[in-house]
Amino acid sequence: MNRTPNLLEVAKAAGVSNMTVSRVVNNSGKVSDKTRQKVLKAIKELNYQPNLIARSLARKKTNILGLVVYSEKGVHPAFYNEIINGVQQGASELGYDLLIFANSEKQSYSDRITHSSFVDGVIFMGVKINQNDIKNVHEKGFPYVFVGKREIEGINPYFISPDYIKGTKMATEYLIELGHTRIGLIGQSRMIEPDYDKLLGYQEALYKHNLVYNPQLVFEESQTQLDGYNAMKELLKQKPTAVIINNTYSTIGATTAIKEEGLRIPDDISVIGFDDNQELNEQFNDFIGLELSTIRIPKIDLGRQAAKMTISLLEGNDVSQANFIDLQFIKNSSCKKL
Amino acid sequence: MNRTPNLLEVAKAAGVSNMTVSRVVNNSGKVSDKTRQKVLKAIKELNYQPNLIARSLARKKTNILGLVVYSEKGVHPAFYNEIINGVQQGASELGYDLLIFANSEKQSYSDRITHSSFVDGVIFMGVKINQNDIKNVHEKGFPYVFVGKREIEGINPYFISPDYIKGTKMATEYLIELGHTRIGLIGQSRMIEPDYDKLLGYQEALYKHNLVYNPQLVFEESQTQLDGYNAMKELLKQKPTAVIINNTYSTIGATTAIKEEGLRIPDDISVIGFDDNQELNEQFNDFIGLELSTIRIPKIDLGRQAAKMTISLLEGNDVSQANFIDLQFIKNSSCKKL
DNA sequence: AACAAAAATGTTAACGTTAACATTTTGAAG
DNA sequence: CTTCAAAATGTTAACGTTAACATTTTTGTT
Numbered sequence: 001m002n003r004t005p006n007l008l009e010v011a012k013a014a015g016v017s018n019m020t021v022s023r024v025v026n027n028s029g030k031v032s033d034k035t036r037q038k039v040l041k042a043i044k045e046l047n048y049q050p051n052l053i054a055r056s057l058a059r060k061k062t063n064i065l066g067l068v069v070y071s072e073k074g075v076h077p078a079f080y081n082e083i084i085n086g087v088q089q090g091a092s093e094l095g096y097d098l099l100i101f102a103n104s105e106k107q108s109y110s111d112r113i114t115h116s117s118f119v120d121g122v123i124f125m126g127v128k129i130n131q132n133d134i135k136n137v138h139e140k141g142f143p144y145v146f147v148g149k150r151e152i153e154g155i156n157p158y159f160i161s162p163d164y165i166k167g168t169k170m171a172t173e174y175l176i177e178l179g180h181t182r183i184g185l186i187g188q189s190r191m192i193e194p195d196y197d198k199l200l201g202y203q204e205a206l207y208k209h210n211l212v213y214n215p216q217l218v219f220e221e222s223q224t225q226l227d228g229y230n231a232m233k234e235l236l237k238q239k240p241t242a243v244i245i246n247n248t249y250s251t252i253g254a255t256t257a258i259k260e261e262g263l264r265i266p267d268d269i270s271v272i273g274f275d276d277n278q279e280l281n282e283q284f285n286d287f288i289g290l291e292l293s294t295i296r297i298p299k300i301d302l303g304r305q306a307a308k309m310t311i312s313l314l315e316g317n318d319v320s321q322a323n324f325i326d327l328q329f330i331k332n333s334s335c336k337k338l
Numbered sequence: 339m340n341r342t343p344n345l346l347e348v349a350k351a352a353g354v355s356n357m358t359v360s361r362v363v364n365n366s367g368k369v370s371d372k373t374r375q376k377v378l379k380a381i382k383e384l385n386y387q388p389n390l391i392a393r394s395l396a397r398k399k400t401n402i403l404g405l406v407v408y409s410e411k412g413v414h415p416a417f418y419n420e421i422i423n424g425v426q427q428g429a430s431e432l433g434y435d436l437l438i439f440a441n442s443e444k445q446s447y448s449d450r451i452t453h454s455s456f457v458d459g460v461i462f463m464g465v466k467i468n469q470n471d472i473k474n475v476h477e478k479g480f481p482y483v484f485v486g487k488r489e490i491e492g493i494n495p496y497f498i499s500p501d502y503i504k505g506t507k508m509a510t511e512y513l514i515e516l517g518h519t520r521i522g523l524i525g526q527s528r529m530i531e532p533d534y535d536k537l538l539g540y541q542e543a544l545y546k547h548n549l550v551y552n553p554q555l556v557f558e559e560s561q562t563q564l565d566g567y568n569a570m571k572e573l574l575k576q577k578p579t580a581v582i583i584n585n586t587y588s589t590i591g592a593t594t595a596i597k598e599e600g601l602r603i604p605d606d607i608s609v610i611g612f613d614d615n616q617e618l619n620e621q622f623n624d625f626i627g628l629e630l631s632t633i634r635i636p637k638i639d640l641g642r643q644a645a646k647m648t649i650s651l652l653e654g655n656d657v658s659q660a661n662f663i664d665l666q667f668i669k670n671s672s673c674k675k676l
Numbered sequence: 677a678a679c680a681a682a683a684a685t686g687t688t689a690a691c692g693t694t695a696a697c698a699t700t701t702t703g704a705a706g
Numbered sequence: 707c708t709t710c711a712a713a714a715t716g717t718t719a720a721c722g723t724t725a726a727c728a729t730t731t732t733t734g735t736t
Contacts, residue, residue, distance in 0.1 A: 004453045006692055017716045030713055049453030054692030056391045057721045081419040088438055098438040100426055115342045115387030225625035249621055283587055287563035344722055355686045360724065368683055392722030395691050
C-alpha cells in the first residue's frame with residue numbers, strides 16, 4: 001500500500017494554501033476560477049482523495065449511520081434484510097454510509113454508539129431489541145430511530161413502523177364491501193405486536209360495518225407453512241367465505257389446505273395474504289398460478305424512511321416521534337364478490 | 339447531546355498524564371496498580387469512552403472492514419444476506435466492525451475505499467461485481483477478498499468460494515455408490531460459474547466411475563420453481579433413477595413435478611438438492627414431509643472466513659489467493675440404494 | 677548510601693482535516 | 707490614483723488520540 005497524498009501536498013503542488021484546497025474539495029467558500037483549475041489539476045495528478053477520518057475528527061461528524069439489528073442467532077430473517085437494504089439506500093441518497101454494529105446478544109451498544117463518535121445517528125431494529133439501549137440513547141438525546149413499534153417504559157421513542165392496523169382494516173373492509181361476512185384471520189397474536197395490530201385492524205373493520213367479531217374465525221400465531229396449513233384446515237370447518245393470512249409461509253400452507261379440501265380460490269373462498277417475503281411470494285404465485293391479492297409491506301421504503309428520519313433528526317430538524325408507513329393493498333384476482 | 343469527556347479530562351481528574359490514561363485504556367505498556375485504579379475510577383466517574391475517530395487517525399487504522407455488494411436493484415438475494423451475516427460475525431470476533439458501502443451500480447468504489455482510509459480492508463461480493471474495482475484494489479496492494487470465483491483479466495485475485503466442483507462430485511459419487519447410473523442434473527450452466535462448476539463436479543464423478551456423460555440428463559440454468567418443474571418434467575421422460583437439483587426454488591418445483599407424475603421419493607427416484615436458501619429449504623421439507631438430502635453451502639462460515647482472511651491480509655500475514663470452502667453433504671432419506 | 681537497571685510516568689509532536697479569524701488582492705467609484 | 711468594500715487567499719489552532727522519546731521514580735545490589 002503506497003501512501004496517499006494529503007491536503008498539504010496538493011496545496012504545495014498547486015502553489016496555494018491548505019484552505020484553498022479544502023475549499024475546492026468541499027466546494028465551499030470563494031475560490032477564483034483560475035485557482036480552482038490549478039487545484040483541480042493537482043488533485044487529479046496526485047490522485048488525491050480526502051481522508052475521511054481526519055475530516056470526521058475536525059468536523060465532529062462522520063456521515064455514517066449506525067445500524068443495530070438484534071437477532072437471535074446472528075442471522076436476520078429475510079424480512080429484516082430487505083429493510084436493511086432500504087436503510088442503506090436511504091442513507092446513501094443523503095450521502096451517508098452504514099456501519100453495522102456487530103451483534104452479540106449480550107452486549108449493550110448504547111455507550112459505544114454515543115461516545116465513540118463513529119456514527120452520527122443510529123437505527124435499531126430486530127425482534128429482540130434491548131430496551132435499555134434505546135432508553136439510554138433516547139435520554140442522552142443521541143439521534144436514533146427504532147424500526148418497529150414497541151412500548152418502552154418511561155419514554156416515547158422515535159420509531160417508524162408499518163401501519164398494520166390500517167393495512168389490515170383496509171383489506172378487511174375490501175372483503176366486507178365484496179359482501180363477505182364470514183372472514184377468517186390466520187395469525188393474530190396477543191404477544192407479537194404486528195400480529196396483534198392485524199387483529200385490531202380486522203376488528204375495527206368489522207365494527208365499522210356492524211359485523212360481529214367471531215373468535216372462532218380467528219387463529220393464533222402462525223409462522224410456518226405447517227401452521228398455516230393446520231389453521232386453515234380448522235378454519236374451513238367454520239365455512240368462511242374469505243380469509244386473511246399473516247405471512248407468506250402461512251399463506252403457502254393455507255392455500256395448500258384449501259386445495260386439498262377441493263376448494264377453489266376465489267370461487268369458493270377469497271384469500272388475502274401479507275407478502276412479507278416478496279421474493280417467495282412471487283415465486284409461489286407464479287408457480288401455483290395463483291394471483292393472490294396481498295397486503296404489501298413496503299420494506300425498502302420503510303428502511304429508506306428510517307434512514308431519512310434519523311438523518312433529519314441528527315441534522316437538528318423537528319421530527320415526530322411516532323411514524324407510520326402505509327401498507328399497500330395489491331388487488332389481484334384471489335377475491336370474489338359474493 | 340452533551341459533550342463526552344476526552345482523555346485529557348480523565349487524566350486531569352485522575353491526576354496523571356494523558357499517556358497513562360491511554361495505557362490504561364489500551365491495556366498496554368506498564369502502569370502501576372495504584373495508578374491504574376485511580377484512572378479506572380476517573381474513567382468510570384466521567385463515563386469516558388475513547389473517541390474511535392481520533393484513535394483511528396492517530397493509529398492509521400480504523401478496525402473497520404468495508405463491504406461492497408454489487409447487486410442489481412440494490413436488493414440482495416437471501417443468499418448474499420446470509421453470507422453478509424457471516425462476514426459480520428467473523429469481523430466482530432476479531433474486533434472489527436463492518437461498513438457497508440452504498441451500492442449504486444454505476445459508481446466505482448476502489449478509490450473511495452483505498453484513499454478515504456475509512457476501512458482497513460474490503461470484501462467484495464455479488465453477481466455484478468465491477469472487475470475494475472477489484473483490479474485497482476489488487477494493484478494498489480490494498481487488502482481485499484472477493485467472495486466467489488471469477489476470472490479477472492490480468493490478475494490472480496484473492497478470493498474465497500464454495501467448492502462446488504468438489505461438493506457436486508461428492509454428491510454424485512454418493513448416488514453412484516448407491517448403484518445409480520442414470521443421474522439427472524438440473525441447473526448446469528456455461529455462464530454462471532457456480533452452476534458450471536456443478537456440471538464439472540458431476541462429470542468428474544461420472545468419469546471416475548467409468549460412466550458415460552449423457553447430455554440428455556442435464557438441464558440448463560434453473561432458477562425458479564417453474565424452471566425446476568419444467569426441467570423435471572422433461573427429465574422424467576429419460577427415466578432417471580436419481581437427480582441433483584441446483585437450488586432450493588428449483589427443487590420445490592421439481593419435487594412437485596415428481597409428485598404429479600405419481601412417483602415417490604426415494605422409492606422411484608432419489609433426489610439431492612442444494613440448500614442455498616436454508617430457511618426455505620427447512621420450511622418446505624417440514625411441510626412436504628420430505629427428508630431431502632442436500633448439499634449445504636455453509637454461508638455463515640463462508641462469510642466468516644472471508645472476514646478472517648481479509649483481516650489476516652491487512653495484518654500483513656501470508657494468505658493464499660485461492661481459497662475454497664467445502665460444501666457439506668447432509669445425508670437424509672431422499673436417496674435409495676438401487 | 678550509592679548506583680544501575682527496570683519500571684513508571686510524562687512531554688511533545690504527529691495524524692489530516694476544518695473553523696475561525698487574519699491578511700492580501702482586486703476592482704469599481706470618486 | 708486614492709479609497710474601500712468585496713473577493714480571494716492565507717495562518718493558526720483546534721479535533722482526541724497515540725508513537726516516540728524523555729524523564730522520574732522505584733527497586734535491588736553492593
